[in-house]
Amino acid sequence: MKLLPSRLHHIQFIFINLFILNIINGVPIKNEDKASLIIDNICPRIINRSEWGAKNATSQYENLKIIPTPYVVIHHGGILHYCYDQNGCSEIVRSYQDLHINKNKWIDIGYNFVIGEDGNVYEGRGWNFRGAHAPGYNTQSIGISIIGDFSHFIPNVGALRALDALIACGVALKKINKNYAVMGHRQGRNTVCPGEVFYNYVKTMPRWTSNPIPVYDSLKPNSTVINHQLQEDIVSNNKIVTVV
Numbered sequence: 150m151k152l153l154p155s156r157l158h159h160i161q162f163i164f165i166n167l168f169i170l171n172i173i174n175g176v177p178i179k180n181e182d183k184a185s186l187i188i189d190n191i192c193p194r195i196i197n198r199s200e201w202g203a204k205n206a207t208s209q210y211e212n213l214k215i216i217p218t219p220y221v222v223i224h225h226g227g228i229l230h231y232c233y234d235q236n237g238c239s240e241i242v243r244s245y246q247d248l249h250i251n252k253n254k255w256i257d258i259g260y261n262f263v264i265g266e267d268g269n270v271y272e273g274r275g276w277n278f279r280g281a282h283a284p285g286y287n288t289q290s291i292g293i294s295i296i297g298d299f300s301h302f303i304p305n306v307g308a309l310r311a312l313d314a315l316i317a318c319g320v321a322l323k324k325i326n327k328n329y330a331v332m333g334h335r336q337g338r339n340t341v342c343p344g345e346v347f348y349n350y351v352k353t354m355p356r357w358t359s360n361p362i363p364v365y366d367s368l369k370p371n372s373t374v375i376n377h378q379l380q381e382d383i384v385s386n387n388k389i390v391t392v393v
Protein backbone atom coordinates (compact mmCIF):
# COMPACT_ATOMS: atom_id res chain seq x y z
CA MET A 150 0.00 0.00 0.00
CA LYS A 151 1.35 3.42 -0.92
CA LEU A 152 0.93 5.95 1.84
CA LEU A 153 -0.37 9.37 0.90
CA PRO A 154 1.90 12.21 2.12
CA SER A 155 -0.80 13.46 4.53
CA ARG A 156 -1.16 9.95 6.00
CA LEU A 157 2.61 9.67 6.27
CA HIS A 158 2.81 13.00 8.12
CA HIS A 159 0.07 11.84 10.44
CA ILE A 160 2.01 8.68 11.28
CA GLN A 161 5.20 10.71 11.77
CA PHE A 162 3.28 13.07 14.05
CA ILE A 163 2.05 10.17 16.20
CA PHE A 164 5.51 8.67 16.27
CA ILE A 165 7.13 11.91 17.42
CA ASN A 166 4.47 12.38 20.09
CA LEU A 167 5.05 8.85 21.31
CA PHE A 168 8.77 9.62 21.43
CA ILE A 169 8.17 12.74 23.54
CA LEU A 170 5.68 10.94 25.80
CA ASN A 171 8.20 8.16 26.34
CA ILE A 172 10.84 10.70 27.33
CA ILE A 173 8.42 12.34 29.79
CA ASN A 174 7.48 8.97 31.25
CA GLY A 175 11.05 7.78 31.35
CA VAL A 176 10.36 4.82 29.07
CA PRO A 177 13.53 3.81 27.25
CA ILE A 178 13.36 4.22 23.47
CA LYS A 179 14.55 1.24 21.46
CA ASN A 180 17.63 1.88 19.37
CA GLU A 181 15.87 0.93 16.16
CA ASP A 182 13.12 3.46 16.94
CA LYS A 183 15.70 6.15 17.55
CA ALA A 184 17.41 5.35 14.26
CA SER A 185 14.19 5.55 12.30
CA LEU A 186 13.26 8.85 13.97
CA ILE A 187 16.59 10.30 12.93
CA ILE A 188 16.15 9.11 9.38
CA ASP A 189 12.56 10.36 9.16
CA ASN A 190 13.19 13.78 10.57
CA ILE A 191 16.73 14.79 9.72
CA CYS A 192 18.07 12.75 6.84
CA PRO A 193 17.42 13.73 3.24
CA ARG A 194 16.17 11.19 0.74
CA ILE A 195 19.07 8.97 -0.25
CA ILE A 196 18.77 7.20 -3.60
CA ASN A 197 20.42 3.86 -3.04
CA ARG A 198 22.80 2.19 -5.45
CA SER A 199 20.30 -0.16 -6.99
CA GLU A 200 17.91 2.76 -7.56
CA TRP A 201 20.48 4.71 -9.59
CA GLY A 202 21.68 1.59 -11.39
CA ALA A 203 25.16 1.26 -9.89
CA LYS A 204 27.56 -1.43 -11.00
CA ASN A 205 29.06 -3.51 -8.22
CA ALA A 206 32.43 -2.40 -6.88
CA THR A 207 35.19 -4.35 -8.59
CA SER A 208 36.83 -5.26 -5.29
CA GLN A 209 36.16 -5.04 -1.54
CA TYR A 210 35.97 -1.68 0.17
CA GLU A 211 38.18 -0.73 3.08
CA ASN A 212 36.53 0.59 6.20
CA LEU A 213 37.00 4.21 7.17
CA LYS A 214 39.73 4.44 9.82
CA ILE A 215 37.84 6.93 11.96
CA ILE A 216 34.10 6.90 12.50
CA PRO A 217 32.60 9.37 13.24
CA THR A 218 34.77 11.16 10.70
CA PRO A 219 36.41 14.45 11.63
CA TYR A 220 36.17 15.82 8.07
CA VAL A 221 33.65 16.42 5.34
CA VAL A 222 35.29 17.06 1.97
CA ILE A 223 33.27 18.97 -0.63
CA HIS A 224 33.68 18.35 -4.37
CA HIS A 225 32.00 19.20 -7.61
CA GLY A 226 31.80 16.78 -10.51
CA GLY A 227 33.88 19.16 -12.64
CA ILE A 228 31.98 18.22 -15.79
CA LEU A 229 29.51 20.53 -17.57
CA HIS A 230 26.60 18.13 -17.19
CA TYR A 231 23.74 19.12 -14.91
CA CYS A 232 20.52 17.37 -13.88
CA TYR A 233 17.22 18.28 -12.33
CA ASP A 234 15.37 14.98 -11.95
CA GLN A 235 16.13 11.52 -10.66
CA ASN A 236 16.51 9.90 -14.07
CA GLY A 237 18.88 12.57 -15.35
CA CYS A 238 20.92 12.60 -12.16
CA SER A 239 21.12 8.80 -12.01
CA GLU A 240 22.53 8.79 -15.53
CA ILE A 241 25.26 11.27 -14.56
CA VAL A 242 26.11 9.38 -11.37
CA ARG A 243 26.53 6.24 -13.51
CA SER A 244 28.86 8.21 -15.82
CA TYR A 245 30.95 9.31 -12.81
CA GLN A 246 31.15 5.70 -11.69
CA ASP A 247 32.25 4.58 -15.17
CA LEU A 248 34.90 7.29 -15.27
CA HIS A 249 36.26 6.37 -11.86
CA ILE A 250 36.36 2.65 -12.58
CA ASN A 251 37.48 2.69 -16.23
CA LYS A 252 39.77 5.70 -16.39
CA ASN A 253 40.99 6.13 -12.82
CA LYS A 254 41.09 2.35 -12.22
CA TRP A 255 39.37 2.73 -8.86
CA ILE A 256 37.21 -0.04 -7.46
CA ASP A 257 34.07 2.09 -7.57
CA ILE A 258 32.79 5.65 -7.72
CA GLY A 259 35.18 7.55 -5.45
CA TYR A 260 32.72 9.66 -3.45
CA ASN A 261 30.80 8.61 -0.36
CA PHE A 262 27.77 10.51 -1.65
CA VAL A 263 26.77 12.52 -4.71
CA ILE A 264 24.13 15.26 -4.71
CA GLY A 265 22.08 16.39 -7.70
CA GLU A 266 20.30 19.65 -8.37
CA ASP A 267 17.14 17.57 -8.20
CA GLY A 268 17.68 17.86 -4.42
CA ASN A 269 18.41 14.17 -4.01
CA VAL A 270 21.40 12.46 -2.47
CA TYR A 271 22.85 9.47 -4.33
CA GLU A 272 24.65 6.78 -2.37
CA GLY A 273 28.26 6.23 -3.43
CA ARG A 274 30.40 4.28 -0.97
CA GLY A 275 28.12 5.36 1.86
CA TRP A 276 28.85 6.17 5.51
CA ASN A 277 31.22 3.37 6.50
CA PHE A 278 33.77 2.93 3.74
CA ARG A 279 36.89 4.72 2.67
CA GLY A 280 36.36 6.77 -0.47
CA ALA A 281 38.80 7.73 -3.24
CA HIS A 282 38.40 11.47 -3.52
CA ALA A 283 40.95 13.36 -1.41
CA PRO A 284 44.31 11.67 -0.72
CA GLY A 285 45.33 12.12 2.91
CA TYR A 286 41.69 12.51 3.97
CA ASN A 287 40.02 9.45 2.47
CA THR A 288 40.44 7.43 5.66
CA GLN A 289 38.78 10.04 7.83
CA SER A 290 36.21 11.94 5.82
CA ILE A 291 32.89 11.73 4.08
CA GLY A 292 33.43 12.92 0.50
CA ILE A 293 30.40 14.63 -1.04
CA SER A 294 30.27 15.75 -4.66
CA ILE A 295 27.65 17.95 -6.28
CA ILE A 296 26.85 17.06 -9.88
CA GLY A 297 28.06 19.68 -12.33
CA ASP A 298 30.86 22.21 -12.71
CA PHE A 299 30.62 25.08 -10.27
CA SER A 300 33.51 27.26 -11.35
CA HIS A 301 31.18 30.12 -12.30
CA PHE A 302 28.07 29.76 -10.15
CA ILE A 303 26.91 27.90 -7.08
CA PRO A 304 24.64 24.83 -7.07
CA ASN A 305 20.91 25.50 -6.77
CA VAL A 306 19.08 25.75 -3.46
CA GLY A 307 17.81 22.16 -3.65
CA ALA A 308 21.35 20.81 -3.84
CA LEU A 309 22.67 23.10 -1.10
CA ARG A 310 19.81 22.14 1.22
CA ALA A 311 20.48 18.47 0.54
CA LEU A 312 24.15 19.06 1.39
CA ASP A 313 23.29 20.61 4.75
CA ALA A 314 20.74 17.88 5.48
CA LEU A 315 23.17 15.10 4.58
CA ILE A 316 25.83 16.48 6.91
CA ALA A 317 23.26 16.92 9.73
CA CYS A 318 22.10 13.36 9.08
CA GLY A 319 25.68 12.05 9.29
CA VAL A 320 26.17 13.81 12.63
CA ALA A 321 22.85 12.46 13.96
CA LEU A 322 23.77 8.93 12.89
CA LYS A 323 27.21 9.36 14.52
CA LYS A 324 28.96 8.82 11.20
CA ILE A 325 30.32 12.38 11.16
CA ASN A 326 31.91 13.84 14.28
CA LYS A 327 29.78 16.54 15.90
CA ASN A 328 32.87 18.76 15.85
CA TYR A 329 33.56 18.00 12.20
CA ALA A 330 35.38 20.40 9.91
CA VAL A 331 34.38 21.16 6.32
CA MET A 332 37.02 21.54 3.65
CA GLY A 333 37.05 21.95 -0.11
CA HIS A 334 38.95 19.36 -2.14
CA ARG A 335 41.46 22.03 -3.29
CA GLN A 336 42.66 22.39 0.31
CA GLY A 337 44.00 18.83 0.18
CA ARG A 338 45.68 18.88 -3.23
CA ASN A 339 46.33 20.97 -6.30
CA THR A 340 42.92 21.06 -7.99
CA VAL A 341 40.27 23.66 -8.79
CA CYS A 342 37.62 21.39 -7.23
CA PRO A 343 34.97 22.23 -6.00
CA GLY A 344 35.06 25.13 -8.51
CA GLU A 345 36.04 28.73 -7.78
CA VAL A 346 32.60 30.17 -7.09
CA PHE A 347 31.33 27.15 -5.17
CA TYR A 348 34.51 27.11 -3.10
CA ASN A 349 33.77 30.69 -2.04
CA TYR A 350 30.40 29.39 -0.81
CA VAL A 351 32.04 26.41 0.97
CA LYS A 352 34.23 28.90 2.84
CA THR A 353 31.07 30.46 4.30
CA MET A 354 29.80 27.14 5.68
CA PRO A 355 29.71 27.25 9.50
CA ARG A 356 32.31 24.57 10.11
CA TRP A 357 34.69 25.32 7.27
CA THR A 358 38.31 25.17 8.34
CA SER A 359 41.07 27.25 6.76
CA ASN A 360 43.70 24.79 7.85
CA PRO A 361 42.71 21.12 7.60
CA ILE A 362 45.24 18.73 9.09
CA PRO A 363 44.74 14.97 8.82
CA VAL A 364 44.33 13.42 12.27
CA TYR A 365 45.32 10.03 10.96
CA ASP A 366 48.23 9.62 8.62
CA SER A 367 46.97 7.31 5.89
CA LEU A 368 50.43 6.88 4.40
CA LYS A 369 51.64 4.97 7.44
CA PRO A 370 49.90 1.61 7.63
CA ASN A 371 50.81 1.08 11.29
CA SER A 372 49.36 4.37 12.43
CA THR A 373 47.11 4.08 15.40
CA VAL A 374 43.74 5.72 15.65
CA ILE A 375 43.84 8.39 18.30
CA ASN A 376 41.12 8.53 20.88
CA HIS A 377 37.95 10.35 20.02
CA GLN A 378 38.28 13.08 22.62
CA LEU A 379 41.71 14.05 21.34
CA GLN A 380 40.43 13.84 17.81
CA GLU A 381 37.58 16.20 18.69
CA ASP A 382 39.97 18.60 20.38
CA ILE A 383 42.22 18.66 17.37
CA VAL A 384 39.39 19.41 15.00
CA SER A 385 37.62 21.91 17.20
CA ASN A 386 40.75 23.82 18.14
CA ASN A 387 42.11 23.51 14.64
CA LYS A 388 45.57 22.73 15.99
CA ILE A 389 48.39 21.85 13.71
CA VAL A 390 48.96 18.26 14.76
CA THR A 391 49.86 15.28 12.68
CA VAL A 392 49.19 12.05 14.49
CA VAL A 393 51.21 9.01 13.52
Ligand SMILES: [Zn+2]
Nearest residue numbers: 224225334342
Ligand atom coordinates in the same frame (compact mmCIF):
# COMPACT_ATOMS: atom_id res chain seq x y z
ZN1 LIG B 1 37.13 16.97 -5.98
